[in-house]
Amino acid sequence: MKFAIALFSPPHSPSSRRALRFAEAVLAGGHEINRLFFYRDGVYNAADSIVTPQDESDLQAQWRAFVERHALDAVVCVAAALRRGVLDTREAQRYGRVAVVPTPPWELSGLGQLHEAAQSADRLICFGGD
Template identity: 60%
Template sequence: MNFAIALLAGPQDPAARSALEFARAVLSSGHQISRLFFYRDAVQVASHLGVQPQDEQDVAAEWRQFITDHQLDAVVCIAAALRRGILDEAESARWGRPAANAAAPWVLSGLGQWVDALQTADRAVTFGT
């Protein structure tokens, strides 16, 4: 079975952990993930600048590692990202900002990527509000 997974909750929200555990379970069960889509506050997961206290789990780092390890398609909604100060190199240059805080494995793109994922997935699952 092919899944499209959307996360709407930020890295501090328990939904971010639930989505990650669900995605791990999908792959360990032999299924596929066609696309991960990060929207609303979930775009903060793509920032490489967040630092968690040493006694807390770094969900954003775990997402990055999971996506990299499994070579998954991880799309961050560009409109939501820009509103929250999440920029890759191209957007940083485009808007004249001094730095970027998002890089591989994240791809900034539009909501159409989620619609495309819905067309090809057998199941779509959303975490967060």
């Protein structure tokens, strides 16, 4: 079965941890993840500039390792990222900003990527949000 997974919550949220554990279980069960899509405050999971306190689980690092280990398509919504100051090199140059926080494996792209993922997956599973 093919899954598309959307995460709307920041890394310190329990739903971010649940989303990661679900994604791990999907692959362990022999299924496929066709895309991970980070939207709203979920874009903070791709922010390299956030430092997690030593007594907390570093979910950003865990997401990065998971995406890299499995060579997954990990898309960060560009509009949500811009609103939150999460800019890649291209967007930072475009808007004259110096902060660059998401680096590969994260890719900034539009909301259409979520739509495409939902259309090509058997299931779209969403975590977090209002």
